Amino acid sequence: MTFRDKLGVGIAGYGVVGKRRRLFCDQHPQLQVTAVCDQYFPNPGMMPGGVKCFSNYGQLLEEPLDVLFVCLPNYLAAEVTIAGLERGLHVFCEKPPGRDVQDIERVIAVEARHPNLVLKYGFNHRYHDSVREAMRFIKTGELGEIINLRGVYGKSKIIPFSGGWRAERRYAGGGILLDQGIHMVDLMRLFCGEFAEVKSFVSNKFWDHDVEDNAYALMKDHQGRIAIIHSSATQWQHCFSLDIALSQGYLVLSGILSGSKSYGEEKLIIGRRDEADIGTTREETVNYLEDNSWRDEIYEFAEAIFNGKRIEQGTSRDALLTMQLVYRIYQADSDWSRQWNLKGPELGRDHE
Numbered sequence: 242m243t244f245r246d247k248l249g250v251g252i253a254g255y256g257v258v259g260k261r262r263r264l265f266c267d268q269h270p271q272l273q274v275t276a277v278c279d280q281y282f283p284n285p286g287m288m289p290g291g292v293k294c295f296s297n298y299g300q301l302l303e304e305p306l307d308v309l310f311v312c313l314p315n316y317l318a319a320e321v322t323i324a325g326l327e328r329g330l331h332v333f334c335e336k337p338p339g340r341d342v343q344d345i346e347r348v349i350a351v352e353a354r355h356p357n358l359v360l361k362y363g364f365n366h367r368y369h370d371s372v373r374e375a376m377r378f379i380k381t382g383e384l385g386e387i388i389n390l391r392g393v394y395g396k397s398k399i400i401p402f403s404g405g406w407r408a409e410r411r412y413a414g415g416g417i418l419l420d421q422g423i424h425m426v427d428l429m430r431l432f433c434g435e436f437a438e439v440k441s442f443v444s445n446k447f448w449d450h451d452v453e454d455n456a457y458a459l460m461k462d463h464q465g466r467i468a469i470i471h472s473s474a475t476q477w478q479h480c481f482s483l484d485i486a487l488s489q490g491y492l493v494l495s496g497i498l499s500g501s502k503s504y505g506e507e508k509l510i511i512g513r514r515d516e517a518d519i520g521t522t523r524e525e526t527v528n529y530l531e532d533n534s535w536r537d538e539i540y541e542f543a544e545a546i547f548n549g550k551r552i553e554q555g556t557s558r559d560a561l562l563t564m565q566l567v568y569r570i571y572q573a574d575s576d577w578s579r580q581w582n583l584k585g586p587e588l589g590r591d592h593e
Contacts, residue, residue: 254312255279319344340414362555368534385488390468395476408450416452422472436460441573498532
């Protein structure tokens with residue numbers, strides 16, 4: 242690969258997310274999108290600005306690219322990530338990394354054969370300012386140690402914008418927990434580390450797809466701290482909320498800035514412990530009006546490519562451990578696990 246002033250970027254999957262990735266790639270002084278592919282392009286052609294467009298990723302990978310962004314449905318994510326690595330490209334893949342744990346394990350095996358290439362996964366919520374500030378409080382110990390976490394992440398249906406594949410197990414691998422709740426699962430791992438025990442109820446009773454529309458999990462980490470998560474596709478008013486109780490106070494992450502603008506204003510509520518019977522009177526609210534998460538994660542990816550810096554967030558190991566935890570939630574409900582033949586050995590041993 243030749244390092245020029247700008248690296249050529251290809252985007253596989255040019256929907257809502259692919260277009261947003263292009264916006265921030267083109268803002269970077271050393272990246273330039275030169276080609277995209279999507280099934281909605283009937284024939285090869287040229288878009289305004291000189292960007293080539295193709296109908297499938299095979300045609301895209303014939304282009305002289307340096308970097309590949311994978312913004313495709315779950316059933317194609319691992320396949321195209323592997324194809325990009327095998328062609329010597331640095332790869333950025335959206336979450337989830339595939340339909341199941343085996344998908345990300347296959348990618349990691351290929352990644353190991355290409356140690357000079359950078360692979361990053363788009364766990365975008367880690368880059369939101371409210372999350373970063375909450376993590377700072379936890380790392381500094383300013384509010385003491387974590388006692389427990391309670392998280393709700395929900396929307397009103399499984400199929401957003403377009404793309405009915407999200408409601409079909411053979412294409413998606415899972416429903417609302419894998420599609421959206423994976424962000425909350427990943428944040429709980431970020432704040433607590435790995436979980437030793439998981440109990441759950443998983444259901445598809447409302448929308449009646451063959452993937453879940455609600456998942457409820459109770460998890461305990463190695464220090465005995467408890468995390469509760471509800472991932473829902475029957476949340477008529479879209480919701481993102483994460484409460485973190487600490488020994489000397491609390492943090493509440495409420496709302497999150499997103500493309501749809503439907504999850505409310507993003508803010509972090511900081512409470513400091515008070516011995517008054519009625520609770521704390523020392524509460525501060527920080528509002529975040531700008532979302533730089535998409536930009537910042539792409540810039541970190543580029544920094545790793547150009548300057549050899551480590552990927553700090555969204556490594557393939559993060560993807561593996563988060564996917565394993567998602568599948569442990571599925572498997573902890575014995576009825577759900579039996580219904581869909583979810584077998585334990587597919588989890589691997591990293592979570593132990």
